Amino acid sequence: MLHEDVQLLPFTYRVMPQGFLVVNQAGEYLWLSRSDFDRLLSGNRERMGELYYRFKGKHLVVDDDDEELAVEMLATKLRTRKGYLKAFTSLHMIVATLRCNFRCDYCHASSSDRDRADTDMSWDTAKHVVNLIFESPSPAIKIEFQGGEPLLNWDLVEETIRYAEVVNRFAGRNLEFVICTNLTMVTPEMLTFCKKHRVSLSTSLDGPGQLHDLHRKRRDGGSGYETFRKKLDLTREYLGQDGCSALLTVTRDHLNRLPEVVDHYAELGFNGVFLRSLNPYGYAAANLNDLGYSPGEFLVAYKTALDYIIDMNFRGTPFVEYYAALMLQRILTPFATGFVDLQSPSGAGISGVIYDYNGDVYPADEARMLARTGDRKFCMGNVLDNSYEELFHGRLVQDLVHKSCVEVMPGCATCAYQIYCGADPVRYYAESGDVTGSRPDSGFCQKNKGIIDHIFELLLRNDNRLNNLFWAWITSRNLKDMEL
Amino acid sequence: MNDGVINEVKPGVFCVHLAKALYEREAVFAAAYKFREDFFIRIEPVEETHVGIWFEVKRGQAINEMRDGLGEFCNEVLDQQVRMDLDKRFGHLREAIYEQAFRPINGRG
Numbered sequence A: 001m002l003h004e005d006v007q008l009l010p011f012t013y014r015v016m017p018q019g020f021l022v023v024n025q026a027g028e029y030l031w032l033s034r035s036d037f038d039r040l041l042s043g044n045r046e047r048m049g050e051l052y053y054r055f056k057g058k059h060l061v062v063d064d065d066d067e068e069l070a071v072e073m074l075a076t077k078l079r080t081r082k083g084y085l086k087a088f089t090s091l092h093m094i095v096a097t098l099r100c101n102f103r104c105d106y107c108h109a110s111s112s113d114r115d116r117a118d119t120d121m122s123w124d125t126a127k128h129v130v131n132l133i134f135e136s137p138s139p140a141i142k143i144e145f146q147g148g149e150p151l152l153n154w155d156l157v158e159e160t161i162r163y164a165e166v167v168n169r170f171a172g173r174n175l176e177f178v179i180c181t182n183l184t185m186v187t188p189e190m191l192t193f194c195k196k197h198r199v200s201l202s203t204s205l206d207g208p209g210q211l212h213d214l215h216r217k218r219r220d221g222g223s224g225y226e227t228f229r230k231k232l233d234l235t236r237e238y239l240g241q242d243g244c245s246a247l248l249t250v251t252r253d254h255l256n257r258l259p260e261v262v263d264h265y266a267e268l269g270f271n272g273v274f275l276r277s278l279n280p281y282g283y284a285a286a287n288l289n290d291l292g293y294s295p296g297e298f299l300v301a302y303k304t305a306l307d308y309i310i311d312m313n314f315r316g317t318p319f320v321e322y323y324a325a326l327m328l329q330r331i332l333t334p335f336a337t338g339f340v341d342l343q344s345p346s347g348a349g350i351s352g353v354i355y356d357y358n359g360d361v362y363p364a365d366e367a368r369m370l371a372r373t374g375d376r377k378f379c380m381g382n383v384l385d386n387s388y389e390e391l392f393h394g395r396l397v398q399d400l401v402h403k404s405c406v407e408v409m410p411g412c413a414t415c416a417y418q419i420y421c422g423a424d425p426v427r428y429y430a431e432s433g434d435v436t437g438s439r440p441d442s443g444f445c446q447k448n449k450g451i452i453d454h455i456f457e458l459l460l461r462n463d464n465r466l467n468n469l470f471w472a473w474i475t476s477r478n479l480k481d482m483e484l
Numbered sequence B: 001m002n003d004g005v006i007n008e009v010k011p012g013v014f015c016v017h018l019a020k021a022l023y024e025r026e027a028v029f030a031a032a033y034k035f036r037e038d039f040f041i042r043i044e045p046v047e048e049t050h051v052g053i054w055f056e057v058k059r060g061q062a063i064n065e066m067r068d069g070l071g072e073f074c075n076e077v078l079d080q081q082v083r084m085d086l087d088k089r090f091g092h093l094r095e096a097i098y099e100q101a102f103r104p105i106n107g108r109g
């Protein structure tokens, strides 16, 4: 038996048809053949041969004398990657009203009729919310107005923004505002205000006319798309081309039409798309049979669309798929990439939080949806009754943090993708009735694993042009500049 | 298919026998966890030296599919054991890395 004379450093691995993907504690990876993997496991310097230097370079092995230094280096890299934890809650979503002029088939918010003014947030509640937001230690604060359609409670949105700006004169945070709107009710006066107060808009776009209107339904029965187009132009007149981003919800009807959706996004001048799968909440859960699909079906559609986007870039149209870009950044760079839906521990409560119209506080929008269907498990408390400490340092948030660390979660603890992935305890609870979830039958896990597998397959091609494109996405540059 | 490791107990129910000297409890549990979507699983010691893992099919899989599944289970236990053995070799360093990564810098956090 060979003598083990080299210390292995912690790593995880995944057996793939192409070989062994070995990922170190800091997220750096190496592809190995079976025999080279055996050499690594041998822990024997002589058996490793020349490979020893590659292993060492990737922090997979270390000489006895360098152990302390290697631990320090990996710890620094890990600390950098987890940097988002230091800031604490920076994304604060405010539900200005549940009222909406639309009733979309998949609406998470399970919106209410236009005349239900009792589902508007009151000024007193909004003031309490803003005061609470500024108790967060985060140096950057993003306030995002949601609904329903927040523009239906415009006076409150305006007042809240003005008030937050006044508070921030003393707090000195990096303050940002976003309004999530279907755009159809936006007016020049509102846009003038947004411009003056540097508020950006985020809207929904599900594809060309017919596809956009298919599940995004106006309560008055008309087509939303035509108005949307006019209002998008108007918005850009005031806020510029990038003043309004758009979000796609992929339903069953989109699966075979994603390239068409991508073309439409590009045609309307958007720089990219986030191919976002449907979440099982709100109306979407009730309409799952008509709207839903399996993770496998989503992955097939996702890969086809990603290939299409890649090709489109090669044909000269710069366009980004944002989820792939996020994953690439996690795989290829050592930096922290905060994304509340995919963090370990989960971003629920500690990175993002949502204040319902009545002041109830939830760690995630999905938790609010569950409450709407009668399950208040994730209600952290209410801004009118509870202090910042009670809300953010309470049992609920602590429990979510403890139970959403992929490093120790069953199934995730040995997964090679844990450093790129994250946990979504609310989603797990909705799927399995338990916040820790069950990885073998979790759609969340299957989707993420499938996407990361595909990205590694693309990276393994070692295609210069493709790699340049990926770096262009990561660094927000143009492919042409990368090729110079 | 009764080869001493994978035994058909009755139609649709199989038992896998594994030697305790080769596989640890955690490796067996971690592997079984991955198969809980397809099978009802029961784990019990059978003798001093062996552990038995009973698999009952959840959906109407064909016996052939089930055999493949159990073959995969045996590979999975092996894989989990390799991961556990590795953890014994570098787990202390993983802990040291995490401890250091989350240690306050100059007491500032």
Ligand code: SF4
Binding pocket: A406, A411, A412, A415, A416, A417, A418, A421, A422, A439, A444, A445, A446, A448, A449
């Ligand atoms: S959710 Fe799935 S892909 Fe993500 S770390 Fe856990 S096991 Fe891996």
